[in-house]
Amino acid sequence: MKTCAMCDIKFNDGVQCSNCKKHLDFVCASITEGGWRKLGTDRRAQWKCPTCRISSPSPPNTEPATMEAILAEIKDMKRQLLELPKLANDIRDIKDELSQVKSTCESTEQKLEEYGSRLTVVEDKVNKLEKLQEVITCLQTDLEKVKFDFASQEHRSRLNNVEIKGIPTKKGENLFSIMETIGRKISFNCPKSQINYISRVPMYNSNDKFIVVSFLNRYVKEDFIAAARANKELSTADIGFQGATQRIYVNDHLSIEHKKLLTKVKAIAKERNYQYVWVKHGKIHVLKNQSTKLIIIRKEADLNKIV
Template sequence: MKTCASCNERFNDGVQCSSCKKYLDFSCASMTEVGWKKLGADRRAQWKCPACRVSSPTLLSPQPTASLDTVLSEIREMKHQLLDLPTLVNDLRSIKDELSDLKKCYDFSSGRLDEFDTRLINLESKVSEFEKVQDTVLSLQSELASAKLELMSHDQRSRLNNVEIKGVPLKKDENLFSIVEAIGRKIKYNCPKAQINYISRVPIHNSKEKLVIVSFLNRYVKEDFVAAARAEKDLSTSDLGFQGAPHRIYVNDHLSVESKNF
Protein backbone atom coordinates (compact mmCIF):
# COMPACT_ATOMS: atom_id res chain seq x y z
CA MET A 1 0.00 0.00 0.00
CA LYS A 2 1.04 3.61 -0.63
CA THR A 3 0.48 6.81 1.39
CA CYS A 4 -1.20 9.83 -0.21
CA ALA A 5 1.14 12.86 -0.17
CA SER A 6 -1.86 15.17 0.26
CA CYS A 7 -4.12 13.57 2.91
CA ASN A 8 -1.63 10.99 4.33
CA GLU A 9 -4.24 8.23 3.92
CA ARG A 10 -3.05 4.82 2.77
CA PHE A 11 -4.45 3.40 -0.46
CA ASN A 12 -3.97 0.59 -2.98
CA ASP A 13 -4.76 2.29 -6.29
CA GLY A 14 -3.84 5.90 -7.09
CA VAL A 15 -1.63 8.10 -9.24
CA GLN A 16 2.01 9.18 -9.22
CA CYS A 17 3.25 12.66 -10.23
CA SER A 18 5.86 12.55 -13.01
CA SER A 19 7.53 15.66 -11.57
CA CYS A 20 7.78 15.24 -7.77
CA LYS A 21 7.25 11.41 -7.88
CA LYS A 22 4.76 11.63 -5.01
CA TYR A 23 1.71 9.35 -4.81
CA LEU A 24 -1.86 10.63 -4.44
CA ASP A 25 -5.16 8.83 -4.13
CA PHE A 26 -7.73 9.50 -6.87
CA SER A 27 -9.72 11.91 -4.69
CA CYS A 28 -6.76 14.20 -3.92
CA ALA A 29 -5.66 14.03 -7.55
CA SER A 30 -9.14 15.28 -8.61
CA MET A 31 -9.51 12.27 -10.88
CA THR A 32 -11.49 9.04 -11.02
CA GLU A 33 -9.92 5.63 -11.49
CA VAL A 34 -11.72 5.28 -14.84
CA GLY A 35 -10.46 8.69 -15.97
CA TRP A 36 -6.90 7.75 -14.99
CA LYS A 37 -7.01 4.56 -17.03
CA LYS A 38 -8.44 6.40 -20.04
CA LEU A 39 -5.40 8.69 -20.17
CA GLY A 40 -3.27 5.95 -21.67
CA ALA A 41 0.29 4.97 -20.75
CA ASP A 42 2.02 8.00 -22.32
CA ARG A 43 -0.21 10.63 -20.71
CA ARG A 44 -0.11 8.86 -17.34
CA ALA A 45 3.70 8.93 -17.52
CA GLN A 46 3.59 12.71 -18.03
CA TRP A 47 0.83 13.50 -15.51
CA LYS A 48 1.62 16.16 -12.87
CA CYS A 49 -0.08 16.79 -9.57
CA PRO A 50 -1.89 20.14 -9.01
CA ALA A 51 1.03 21.50 -6.95
CA CYS A 52 3.58 20.80 -9.69
CA ARG A 53 1.30 22.18 -12.39
CA VAL A 54 1.03 25.46 -10.47
CA SER A 55 4.80 25.70 -9.91
CA SER A 56 5.68 24.82 -13.51
CA PRO A 57 6.51 27.82 -15.74
CA THR A 58 3.70 28.77 -18.07
CA LEU A 59 4.33 28.86 -21.79
CA LEU A 60 3.22 32.20 -23.07
CA SER A 61 1.30 32.55 -26.27
CA PRO A 62 3.53 33.29 -29.26
CA GLN A 63 3.84 36.97 -29.69
CA PRO A 64 3.09 38.62 -32.98
CA THR A 65 6.13 39.10 -35.17
CA ALA A 66 5.73 42.84 -34.92
CA SER A 67 4.60 44.81 -31.87
CA LEU A 68 1.97 47.54 -31.99
CA ASP A 69 4.64 50.10 -31.05
CA THR A 70 6.74 49.05 -34.05
CA VAL A 71 3.80 49.35 -36.44
CA LEU A 72 2.81 52.75 -35.07
CA SER A 73 6.43 53.94 -35.22
CA GLU A 74 6.67 52.91 -38.88
CA ILE A 75 3.43 54.72 -39.71
CA ARG A 76 4.62 57.91 -38.00
CA GLU A 77 7.98 57.75 -39.77
CA MET A 78 6.37 57.29 -43.19
CA LYS A 79 3.94 60.16 -42.54
CA HIS A 80 6.86 62.39 -41.53
CA GLN A 81 8.74 61.55 -44.73
CA LEU A 82 5.66 62.31 -46.84
CA LEU A 83 4.86 65.72 -45.35
CA ASP A 84 6.65 67.57 -48.16
CA LEU A 85 5.57 65.23 -50.97
CA PRO A 86 2.45 67.22 -52.07
CA THR A 87 4.47 70.45 -52.18
CA LEU A 88 7.23 68.78 -54.15
CA VAL A 89 4.76 67.36 -56.66
CA ASN A 90 3.15 70.78 -57.10
CA ASP A 91 6.57 72.40 -57.55
CA LEU A 92 7.51 69.87 -60.20
CA ARG A 93 4.23 70.45 -61.99
CA SER A 94 4.85 74.19 -61.85
CA ILE A 95 8.32 73.69 -63.34
CA LYS A 96 6.77 71.56 -66.04
CA ASP A 97 4.31 74.33 -66.91
CA GLU A 98 7.03 76.99 -66.92
CA LEU A 99 9.24 74.95 -69.20
CA SER A 100 6.31 74.37 -71.49
CA ASP A 101 5.67 78.13 -71.66
CA LEU A 102 9.35 78.84 -72.30
CA LYS A 103 9.29 76.33 -75.12
CA LYS A 104 6.43 78.21 -76.78
CA CYS A 105 7.87 81.71 -76.20
CA TYR A 106 11.43 81.30 -77.30
CA ASP A 107 12.76 80.08 -80.55
CA PHE A 108 15.87 78.26 -79.47
CA SER A 109 18.12 76.34 -81.69
CA SER A 110 17.18 72.78 -82.35
CA GLY A 111 19.94 71.53 -80.03
CA ARG A 112 18.76 73.82 -77.25
CA LEU A 113 15.18 72.76 -77.80
CA ASP A 114 16.20 69.12 -77.71
CA GLU A 115 17.90 69.75 -74.38
CA PHE A 116 14.81 71.35 -72.94
CA ASP A 117 12.65 68.60 -74.37
CA THR A 118 14.83 66.00 -72.65
CA ARG A 119 14.67 67.84 -69.34
CA LEU A 120 10.94 68.22 -69.68
CA ILE A 121 10.49 64.52 -70.35
CA ASN A 122 12.66 63.71 -67.33
CA LEU A 123 10.64 66.02 -65.12
CA GLU A 124 7.39 64.54 -66.39
CA SER A 125 8.75 61.09 -65.62
CA LYS A 126 9.70 62.15 -62.08
CA VAL A 127 6.26 63.65 -61.50
CA SER A 128 4.70 60.39 -62.65
CA GLU A 129 7.01 58.41 -60.34
CA PHE A 130 6.13 60.61 -57.37
CA GLU A 131 2.44 60.14 -58.08
CA LYS A 132 2.95 56.37 -58.14
CA VAL A 133 4.88 56.56 -54.86
CA GLN A 134 2.02 58.51 -53.32
CA ASP A 135 -0.47 55.81 -54.38
CA THR A 136 1.85 53.12 -52.99
CA VAL A 137 2.14 54.94 -49.67
CA LEU A 138 -1.63 55.22 -49.36
CA SER A 139 -1.90 51.48 -50.00
CA LEU A 140 0.79 50.74 -47.40
CA GLN A 141 -0.97 52.94 -44.85
CA SER A 142 -4.15 50.94 -45.38
CA GLU A 143 -2.26 47.65 -44.97
CA LEU A 144 -0.53 48.89 -41.82
CA ALA A 145 -3.87 49.98 -40.37
CA SER A 146 -5.26 46.49 -41.04
CA ALA A 147 -2.19 44.90 -39.43
CA LYS A 148 -2.62 47.13 -36.39
CA LEU A 149 -6.25 46.03 -35.98
CA GLU A 150 -5.23 42.38 -36.31
CA LEU A 151 -2.52 42.79 -33.67
CA MET A 152 -4.97 44.54 -31.34
CA SER A 153 -7.45 41.69 -31.79
CA HIS A 154 -4.76 39.04 -31.15
CA ASP A 155 -3.58 40.90 -28.04
CA GLN A 156 -7.09 41.02 -26.58
CA ARG A 157 -7.82 37.36 -27.39
CA SER A 158 -4.69 36.35 -25.45
CA ARG A 159 -6.21 38.02 -22.35
CA LEU A 160 -9.68 36.38 -22.47
CA ASN A 161 -8.95 34.13 -19.46
CA ASN A 162 -7.23 36.88 -17.44
CA VAL A 163 -8.46 38.96 -14.50
CA GLU A 164 -6.94 42.31 -13.49
CA ILE A 165 -6.92 43.09 -9.75
CA LYS A 166 -6.12 46.70 -8.85
CA GLY A 167 -5.51 48.17 -5.41
CA VAL A 168 -3.63 45.32 -3.68
CA PRO A 169 -0.61 46.88 -1.88
CA LEU A 170 2.86 45.46 -2.57
CA LYS A 171 4.18 43.33 0.28
CA LYS A 172 7.55 41.66 0.76
CA ASP A 173 7.43 37.87 0.30
CA GLU A 174 3.74 38.10 -0.63
CA ASN A 175 1.80 35.00 -1.67
CA LEU A 176 -0.42 35.94 -4.60
CA PHE A 177 -2.33 32.65 -4.37
CA SER A 178 -3.25 33.49 -0.77
CA ILE A 179 -4.43 36.93 -1.89
CA VAL A 180 -6.69 35.41 -4.55
CA GLU A 181 -8.02 32.88 -2.02
CA ALA A 182 -8.80 35.73 0.42
CA ILE A 183 -10.68 37.58 -2.31
CA GLY A 184 -12.57 34.37 -3.12
CA ARG A 185 -13.65 34.02 0.51
CA LYS A 186 -14.87 37.62 0.59
CA ILE A 187 -16.85 37.38 -2.66
CA LYS A 188 -18.05 33.85 -1.75
CA TYR A 189 -16.52 32.21 -4.79
CA ASN A 190 -14.27 29.19 -4.31
CA CYS A 191 -11.25 29.42 -6.59
CA PRO A 192 -8.89 26.39 -6.20
CA LYS A 193 -5.31 26.55 -7.44
CA ALA A 194 -6.09 23.84 -9.98
CA GLN A 195 -8.21 26.38 -11.90
CA ILE A 196 -5.38 28.95 -12.09
CA ASN A 197 -2.82 28.97 -14.90
CA TYR A 198 -0.55 31.63 -13.38
CA ILE A 199 -0.55 34.75 -11.19
CA SER A 200 1.87 37.64 -11.54
CA ARG A 201 2.41 41.32 -10.85
CA VAL A 202 2.64 43.78 -13.77
CA PRO A 203 3.60 47.48 -13.56
CA ILE A 204 1.24 50.35 -14.36
CA HIS A 205 2.51 53.08 -16.69
CA ASN A 206 3.68 56.17 -14.76
CA SER A 207 2.82 54.59 -11.39
CA LYS A 208 4.63 52.72 -8.61
CA GLU A 209 1.57 50.49 -8.19
CA LYS A 210 1.54 47.02 -9.75
CA LEU A 211 -1.55 45.15 -10.86
CA VAL A 212 -2.16 41.51 -9.97
CA ILE A 213 -2.94 39.49 -13.11
CA VAL A 214 -4.65 36.12 -12.64
CA SER A 215 -4.85 33.79 -15.65
CA PHE A 216 -7.50 31.09 -15.30
CA LEU A 217 -7.50 27.81 -17.20
CA ASN A 218 -11.18 28.23 -18.03
CA ARG A 219 -12.84 31.37 -19.41
CA TYR A 220 -16.15 30.62 -17.69
CA VAL A 221 -14.46 30.32 -14.29
CA LYS A 222 -12.84 33.71 -14.94
CA GLU A 223 -16.17 35.32 -15.86
CA ASP A 224 -17.88 33.88 -12.76
CA PHE A 225 -15.02 35.17 -10.58
CA VAL A 226 -15.31 38.69 -12.04
CA ALA A 227 -19.12 38.69 -11.68
CA ALA A 228 -18.90 37.62 -8.02
CA ALA A 229 -16.26 40.30 -7.31
CA ARG A 230 -18.31 43.06 -8.95
CA ALA A 231 -21.33 42.05 -6.89
CA GLU A 232 -19.24 42.61 -3.73
CA LYS A 233 -19.24 46.43 -3.62
CA ASP A 234 -17.10 46.88 -0.49
CA LEU A 235 -14.09 44.64 -1.28
CA SER A 236 -11.10 46.36 0.37
CA THR A 237 -7.53 45.81 1.59
CA SER A 238 -8.77 45.01 5.10
CA ASP A 239 -10.46 41.89 3.69
CA LEU A 240 -7.00 40.67 2.65
CA GLY A 241 -5.43 41.22 6.07
CA PHE A 242 -3.70 44.56 5.38
CA GLN A 243 -3.42 46.97 8.30
CA GLY A 244 -4.28 50.67 8.25
CA ALA A 245 -7.08 52.55 6.54
CA PRO A 246 -8.89 50.26 4.08
CA HIS A 247 -8.68 51.00 0.36
CA ARG A 248 -11.02 49.80 -2.37
CA ILE A 249 -9.92 46.80 -4.46
CA TYR A 250 -11.17 46.49 -8.04
CA VAL A 251 -11.53 43.25 -10.05
CA ASN A 252 -12.01 43.59 -13.81
CA ASP A 253 -11.35 41.93 -17.15
CA HIS A 254 -7.72 42.21 -18.28
CA LEU A 255 -8.11 44.54 -21.27
CA SER A 256 -5.40 45.66 -23.67
CA VAL A 257 -4.43 49.36 -23.73
CA GLU A 258 -6.35 49.88 -26.98
CA SER A 259 -9.51 48.21 -25.62
CA LYS A 260 -9.35 50.38 -22.48
CA ASN A 261 -9.13 53.51 -24.65
CA PHE A 262 -12.31 52.47 -26.47
Protein backbone atom coordinates (compact mmCIF):
# COMPACT_ATOMS: atom_id res chain seq x y z
CA MET A 1 0.00 0.00 0.00
CA LYS A 2 1.51 3.35 -1.13
CA THR A 3 0.47 6.96 -0.50
CA CYS A 4 -0.01 9.39 -3.39
CA ALA A 5 2.45 12.30 -3.13
CA MET A 6 -0.13 14.75 -4.53
CA CYS A 7 -3.50 13.84 -2.94
CA ASP A 8 -2.14 11.92 0.06
CA ILE A 9 -4.55 9.01 -0.59
CA LYS A 10 -3.37 5.45 -0.23
CA PHE A 11 -3.48 3.16 -3.27
CA ASN A 12 -2.41 -0.32 -4.32
CA ASP A 13 -1.42 0.30 -7.90
CA GLY A 14 0.01 3.46 -9.44
CA VAL A 15 3.15 5.01 -10.97
CA GLN A 16 6.57 6.25 -9.81
CA CYS A 17 8.36 9.27 -11.24
CA SER A 18 11.85 8.43 -12.55
CA ASN A 19 13.04 11.92 -11.64
CA CYS A 20 11.64 12.71 -8.13
CA LYS A 21 10.92 9.06 -7.26
CA LYS A 22 7.51 10.02 -5.87
CA HIS A 23 4.59 7.60 -6.03
CA LEU A 24 1.33 8.80 -7.53
CA ASP A 25 -2.03 7.21 -8.26
CA PHE A 26 -3.18 7.10 -11.88
CA VAL A 27 -5.54 10.10 -11.50
CA CYS A 28 -2.89 12.45 -10.10
CA ALA A 29 -0.35 11.13 -12.62
CA SER A 30 -2.72 12.15 -15.46
CA ILE A 31 -2.48 8.73 -17.07
CA THR A 32 -4.84 5.78 -17.25
CA GLU A 33 -3.93 2.35 -15.97
CA GLY A 34 -4.19 0.99 -19.53
CA GLY A 35 -1.99 3.77 -20.90
CA TRP A 36 0.64 3.05 -18.25
CA ARG A 37 0.69 -0.65 -19.13
CA LYS A 38 1.14 0.14 -22.85
CA LEU A 39 4.29 2.22 -22.22
CA GLY A 40 6.44 -0.86 -21.78
CA THR A 41 9.26 -1.42 -19.31
CA ASP A 42 11.79 1.03 -20.83
CA ARG A 43 9.43 3.95 -21.20
CA ARG A 44 7.96 3.38 -17.73
CA ALA A 45 11.50 3.55 -16.33
CA GLN A 46 11.93 7.02 -17.95
CA TRP A 47 8.46 8.32 -17.09
CA LYS A 48 8.26 11.66 -15.28
CA CYS A 49 5.41 13.10 -13.26
CA PRO A 50 3.67 16.29 -14.54
CA THR A 51 5.60 18.46 -12.07
CA CYS A 52 9.01 17.15 -13.17
CA ARG A 53 8.08 17.43 -16.86
CA ILE A 54 7.37 21.14 -16.38
CA SER A 55 10.47 21.85 -14.27
CA SER A 56 12.87 19.92 -16.49
CA PRO A 57 11.82 20.19 -20.13
CA SER A 58 13.46 17.93 -22.64
CA PRO A 59 16.73 19.38 -23.98
CA PRO A 60 16.53 20.72 -27.51
CA ASN A 61 17.90 18.63 -30.28
CA THR A 62 21.42 20.00 -30.84
CA GLU A 63 22.20 17.55 -33.63
CA PRO A 64 23.18 19.61 -36.71
CA ALA A 65 20.65 19.46 -39.55
CA THR A 66 21.81 17.83 -42.76
CA MET A 67 20.69 18.61 -46.30
CA GLU A 68 19.18 15.17 -46.62
CA ALA A 69 17.15 15.68 -43.44
CA ILE A 70 15.91 19.09 -44.60
CA LEU A 71 14.94 17.71 -48.01
CA ALA A 72 13.15 14.80 -46.37
CA GLU A 73 11.20 17.19 -44.16
CA ILE A 74 10.31 19.40 -47.17
CA LYS A 75 9.23 16.32 -49.13
CA ASP A 76 7.06 15.20 -46.22
CA MET A 77 5.53 18.67 -45.96
CA LYS A 78 4.77 18.69 -49.73
CA ARG A 79 3.16 15.27 -49.40
CA GLN A 80 0.97 16.55 -46.58
CA LEU A 81 0.11 19.68 -48.60
CA LEU A 82 -1.12 17.49 -51.46
CA GLU A 83 -3.84 16.24 -49.12
CA LEU A 84 -5.12 19.78 -48.40
CA PRO A 85 -7.55 20.08 -51.40
CA LYS A 86 -9.14 16.75 -50.59
CA LEU A 87 -9.30 17.73 -46.93
CA ALA A 88 -10.92 21.06 -47.88
CA ASN A 89 -13.50 19.23 -50.02
CA ASP A 90 -14.21 16.86 -47.17
CA ILE A 91 -14.68 19.81 -44.83
CA ARG A 92 -17.09 21.46 -47.32
CA ASP A 93 -19.05 18.21 -47.62
CA ILE A 94 -19.21 17.92 -43.86
CA LYS A 95 -20.41 21.53 -43.59
CA ASP A 96 -23.13 20.85 -46.21
CA GLU A 97 -24.22 17.72 -44.41
CA LEU A 98 -24.25 19.57 -41.09
CA SER A 99 -26.35 22.30 -42.71
CA GLN A 100 -28.83 19.70 -43.96
CA VAL A 101 -28.90 18.03 -40.56
CA LYS A 102 -29.50 21.41 -38.93
CA SER A 103 -32.34 22.14 -41.37
CA THR A 104 -33.84 18.70 -40.76
CA CYS A 105 -33.54 19.15 -37.01
CA GLU A 106 -35.27 22.53 -37.19
CA SER A 107 -38.08 21.03 -39.31
CA THR A 108 -38.35 18.07 -36.95
CA GLU A 109 -38.41 20.38 -33.95
CA GLN A 110 -41.23 22.37 -35.54
CA LYS A 111 -43.19 19.19 -36.24
CA LEU A 112 -42.54 17.93 -32.71
CA GLU A 113 -43.90 21.19 -31.31
CA GLU A 114 -46.95 20.84 -33.57
CA TYR A 115 -47.44 17.22 -32.51
CA GLY A 116 -46.95 18.24 -28.89
CA SER A 117 -49.72 20.84 -29.22
CA ARG A 118 -52.01 18.28 -30.86
CA LEU A 119 -51.16 15.74 -28.17
CA THR A 120 -52.07 18.27 -25.48
CA VAL A 121 -55.44 18.85 -27.15
CA VAL A 122 -56.02 15.09 -27.43
CA GLU A 123 -55.05 14.55 -23.77
CA ASP A 124 -57.53 17.27 -22.73
CA LYS A 125 -60.25 15.56 -24.76
CA VAL A 126 -59.35 12.17 -23.30
CA ASN A 127 -59.53 13.60 -19.77
CA LYS A 128 -62.93 15.10 -20.54
CA LEU A 129 -64.10 11.80 -22.04
CA GLU A 130 -62.86 9.89 -18.99
CA LYS A 131 -64.78 12.25 -16.71
CA LEU A 132 -67.82 11.92 -18.97
CA GLN A 133 -67.48 8.14 -18.85
CA GLU A 134 -67.46 8.30 -15.05
CA VAL A 135 -70.66 10.36 -15.15
CA ILE A 136 -72.24 7.90 -17.62
CA THR A 137 -71.22 4.96 -15.44
CA CYS A 138 -72.79 6.61 -12.39
CA LEU A 139 -75.95 7.37 -14.37
CA GLN A 140 -76.09 3.78 -15.63
CA THR A 141 -75.72 2.53 -12.07
CA ASP A 142 -78.48 4.86 -10.90
CA LEU A 143 -80.69 3.83 -13.83
CA GLU A 144 -80.17 0.14 -13.09
CA LYS A 145 -81.06 0.77 -9.45
CA VAL A 146 -84.19 2.69 -10.46
CA LYS A 147 -85.17 -0.08 -12.90
CA PHE A 148 -84.56 -2.71 -10.22
CA ASP A 149 -86.56 -0.75 -7.63
CA PHE A 150 -89.39 -0.23 -10.10
CA ALA A 151 -89.41 -3.92 -11.08
CA SER A 152 -89.34 -4.91 -7.41
CA GLN A 153 -92.21 -2.57 -6.63
CA GLU A 154 -94.22 -3.89 -9.58
CA HIS A 155 -93.44 -7.45 -8.51
CA ARG A 156 -94.59 -6.75 -4.93
CA SER A 157 -97.80 -5.18 -6.23
CA ARG A 158 -98.64 -8.50 -7.95
CA LEU A 159 -97.91 -10.86 -5.08
CA ASN A 160 -101.64 -11.23 -4.30
CA ASN A 161 -102.56 -11.78 -7.97
CA VAL A 162 -103.37 -14.95 -9.91
CA GLU A 163 -103.14 -15.28 -13.68
CA ILE A 164 -105.63 -17.66 -15.38
CA LYS A 165 -105.00 -18.61 -19.01
CA GLY A 166 -106.95 -20.77 -21.44
CA ILE A 167 -110.51 -19.54 -20.80
CA PRO A 168 -112.05 -18.10 -23.99
CA THR A 169 -113.65 -14.66 -23.84
CA LYS A 170 -117.45 -14.60 -23.95
CA LYS A 171 -119.68 -11.64 -24.53
CA GLY A 172 -121.45 -10.69 -21.30
CA GLU A 173 -119.37 -13.12 -19.24
CA ASN A 174 -119.37 -12.96 -15.44
CA LEU A 175 -115.81 -13.41 -14.21
CA PHE A 176 -116.92 -13.91 -10.60
CA SER A 177 -119.15 -16.80 -11.74
CA ILE A 178 -116.21 -18.32 -13.62
CA MET A 179 -114.10 -18.09 -10.43
CA GLU A 180 -116.86 -19.79 -8.41
CA THR A 181 -117.08 -22.61 -11.00
CA ILE A 182 -113.32 -23.09 -10.94
CA GLY A 183 -113.41 -23.11 -7.12
CA ARG A 184 -116.02 -25.88 -7.09
CA LYS A 185 -114.02 -27.92 -9.61
CA ILE A 186 -110.77 -27.72 -7.63
CA SER A 187 -112.59 -28.05 -4.26
CA PHE A 188 -111.57 -24.62 -3.04
CA ASN A 189 -114.07 -22.27 -1.44
CA CYS A 190 -113.34 -18.82 -2.83
CA PRO A 191 -116.02 -16.33 -1.73
CA LYS A 192 -116.38 -13.05 -3.56
CA SER A 193 -115.43 -11.23 -0.37
CA GLN A 194 -111.83 -12.54 -0.69
CA ILE A 195 -111.35 -10.95 -4.13
CA ASN A 196 -110.08 -7.39 -4.43
CA TYR A 197 -110.69 -7.18 -8.18
CA ILE A 198 -110.97 -9.43 -11.25
CA SER A 199 -110.53 -8.45 -14.89
CA ARG A 200 -109.42 -9.49 -18.36
CA VAL A 201 -105.90 -8.40 -19.40
CA PRO A 202 -104.55 -8.45 -23.00
CA MET A 203 -101.83 -11.02 -23.70
CA TYR A 204 -98.56 -9.98 -25.33
CA ASN A 205 -98.52 -10.68 -29.10
CA SER A 206 -101.99 -12.26 -28.96
CA ASN A 207 -105.61 -11.32 -29.44
CA ASP A 208 -106.59 -13.43 -26.42
CA LYS A 209 -106.99 -12.06 -22.92
CA PHE A 210 -106.22 -13.86 -19.68
CA ILE A 211 -107.97 -13.33 -16.36
CA VAL A 212 -106.21 -11.59 -13.47
CA VAL A 213 -107.63 -12.14 -10.01
CA SER A 214 -106.34 -10.02 -7.12
CA PHE A 215 -106.96 -11.54 -3.69
CA LEU A 216 -107.15 -9.55 -0.49
CA ASN A 217 -105.07 -12.14 1.32
CA ARG A 218 -101.85 -13.55 -0.06
CA TYR A 219 -102.23 -16.87 1.73
CA VAL A 220 -105.68 -17.38 0.21
CA LYS A 221 -104.11 -16.74 -3.20
CA GLU A 222 -101.36 -19.31 -2.55
CA ASP A 223 -103.91 -21.89 -1.41
CA PHE A 224 -106.01 -21.25 -4.53
CA ILE A 225 -102.98 -21.80 -6.83
CA ALA A 226 -102.01 -24.98 -4.93
CA ALA A 227 -105.55 -26.40 -5.30
CA ALA A 228 -105.64 -25.54 -9.01
CA ARG A 229 -102.25 -27.14 -9.65
CA ALA A 230 -103.36 -30.27 -7.83
CA ASN A 231 -106.04 -30.63 -10.52
CA LYS A 232 -103.59 -30.94 -13.43
CA GLU A 233 -106.26 -31.73 -16.01
CA LEU A 234 -108.40 -28.63 -15.38
CA SER A 235 -109.97 -27.64 -18.71
CA THR A 236 -112.67 -25.45 -20.24
CA ALA A 237 -115.03 -28.45 -20.35
CA ASP A 238 -114.83 -28.64 -16.54
CA ILE A 239 -116.30 -25.17 -16.18
CA GLY A 240 -119.11 -25.58 -18.74
CA PHE A 241 -117.55 -24.34 -22.01
CA GLN A 242 -118.76 -26.08 -25.19
CA GLY A 243 -116.64 -26.88 -28.25
CA ALA A 244 -112.97 -27.77 -28.36
CA THR A 245 -111.51 -28.43 -24.94
CA GLN A 246 -108.63 -26.21 -23.77
CA ARG A 247 -106.34 -26.67 -20.82
CA ILE A 248 -106.68 -24.02 -18.10
CA TYR A 249 -103.48 -22.76 -16.44
CA VAL A 250 -103.44 -21.05 -13.04
CA ASN A 251 -100.17 -19.29 -12.09
CA ASP A 252 -98.72 -16.33 -10.23
CA HIS A 253 -99.28 -13.04 -12.00
CA LEU A 254 -95.61 -12.20 -12.61
CA SER A 255 -94.25 -8.90 -13.91
CA ILE A 256 -92.83 -8.77 -17.42
CA GLU A 257 -89.25 -8.81 -16.08
CA HIS A 258 -89.97 -11.86 -13.90
CA LYS A 259 -91.64 -13.64 -16.82
CA LYS A 260 -88.51 -13.08 -18.90
CA LEU A 261 -86.40 -14.33 -15.99
CA LEU A 262 -88.63 -17.42 -15.64
CA THR A 263 -88.17 -18.17 -19.37
CA LYS A 264 -84.39 -18.02 -18.97
CA VAL A 265 -84.51 -20.22 -15.87
CA LYS A 266 -86.56 -22.86 -17.68
CA ALA A 267 -84.14 -22.87 -20.64
CA ILE A 268 -81.05 -23.26 -18.44
CA ALA A 269 -82.74 -25.84 -16.21
CA LYS A 270 -83.69 -27.94 -19.24
CA GLU A 271 -80.17 -27.68 -20.63
CA ARG A 272 -78.66 -28.80 -17.30
CA ASN A 273 -81.17 -31.55 -16.56
CA TYR A 274 -83.04 -29.89 -13.70
CA GLN A 275 -86.35 -31.66 -13.10
CA TYR A 276 -88.41 -29.02 -11.31
CA VAL A 277 -89.05 -25.30 -11.91
CA TRP A 278 -92.01 -23.57 -10.24
CA VAL A 279 -93.12 -20.24 -8.81
CA LYS A 280 -94.28 -19.79 -5.23
CA HIS A 281 -94.83 -16.56 -3.29
CA GLY A 282 -93.65 -14.73 -6.41
CA LYS A 283 -90.22 -16.43 -6.29
CA ILE A 284 -88.80 -18.81 -8.87
CA HIS A 285 -87.79 -22.17 -7.37
CA VAL A 286 -85.42 -24.64 -9.07
CA LEU A 287 -84.66 -28.21 -7.98
CA LYS A 288 -82.47 -30.67 -9.87
CA ASN A 289 -83.85 -33.73 -8.08
CA GLN A 290 -85.20 -34.77 -4.69
CA SER A 291 -81.72 -35.19 -3.20
CA THR A 292 -80.33 -31.76 -4.17
CA LYS A 293 -80.57 -28.35 -2.55
CA LEU A 294 -83.39 -26.00 -3.51
CA ILE A 295 -82.36 -22.91 -5.47
CA ILE A 296 -84.36 -19.65 -5.40
CA ILE A 297 -83.91 -17.22 -8.29
CA ARG A 298 -84.78 -13.60 -7.50
CA LYS A 299 -82.68 -11.77 -10.11
CA GLU A 300 -80.69 -12.50 -13.25
CA ALA A 301 -77.40 -12.75 -11.36
CA ASP A 302 -78.85 -15.77 -9.53
CA LEU A 303 -78.82 -17.75 -12.80
CA ASN A 304 -75.19 -18.59 -11.99
CA LYS A 305 -76.50 -20.79 -9.17
CA ILE A 306 -77.91 -23.25 -11.72
CA VAL A 307 -74.82 -25.39 -12.37
